Amino acid sequence: MELGDDRLARRGVRLLAKRDDLISDEVPGNKWRKLKYNLTDASARGASTVLTFGGAFSNHIRATAAAGNLLGLATIGVIRGEERLPLNWSLASATARGMHLTYLDRSTYRRKDHPEVVADLRRRFGDFHLIPEGGSNPAGIRGCAEILGEVDENFDVVCCACGTGGTLAGIAAALRPGQRAIGFSALKGGRFLEQVVVDLQRATFGRPTDNWRIECDFHFGGFAKKSPELQHFIDDFAERHGILLEPVYVAKMMYGLFDLARCGAIRPDTTVLAVITGPAEGPG
Ligand SMILES: Cc1ncc(COP(=O)(O)O)c(C=O)c1O
Secondary structure (H helix, E strand, C coil), X not given: CECCCHHHHCCCEEEEEECHHHCCCCCCHHHHHHHHHHHHHHHHCCCCEEEEEECCCCHHHHHXXXXXXXXXXXXXXXXXXXXXXXXXXXXXXXXXXXXXXXXXXHHHHXXXXXXXXHHHHHHHHCCCEEECHHHCCHHHHHHHCCHHHHCCCCCCEEEEEECCCHHHHHHHHCCCXXXXXXXXXXXXXXXXXXXXXXXXXXXXXXCCCCCEEXXXXXXXXXXXXXXXXXXXXXXXXXXXXXXXXXXXXXXXXXXXXHHHHHCCCCCCCXXXXXXXXXXXXXXX
């Protein structure tokens, strides 16, 4: 859909939005993209249990619980840090959908991909299909590569938010010649994501593509940090377009896109596609 916005029109930039936030209430946006092939892979190898990792407010944890519940798969969520009771709304939602929660202290959590940590989880929980944190493995990236297949309009540049880099890795691999992708890091110090995206593309498609870049200056102080300026942008955007931007990732991407257009880094006569990768969520 096209979003008419005079701030961009003045710069000669057209804005289209891909509303992946509307895919499903329980497994929205890039969560569904990342889980689709991970869960079909789990079923194909006959696994009845899926185990994955996340923080105490992880969208990925909630979405995995909901998808497992829908598909009849048992789910285990390995949560970073100590257990805190009562459970917050996010973890309560996961357990309400049948997820079993377990906790790793922060230093063990940092080593969660090491074979001995995984082996210990297998000793405790038996056989399971492992999905990495955020679902950013080749199966997740293949799912993200399908986003643009649902966009009929022509565009020059596609923008998306970056956390683990998986969404950008998939989207960029699906671009046509001449099109480019810009990822906006939601993390402070996101430059390391460039190598991560290269590695993810190589693991998924055999080689990286050279049609993307990452903007690292729109993190607003760091992951999940929000300034009054960003809140004002979110409120104003909701008033103009009737879309409440998810604040941790999507709003920072959208703010960055407007800023690049304002300073001419996105040139006049450019059609930009913004991928709205998830909804604004919260308790309730
Ligand atoms: C709404 C939303 N958008 C974007 C991202 C970033 O995606 P990726 O981790 O693939 O870079 C996330 C990550 O969890 C997300 O929840």
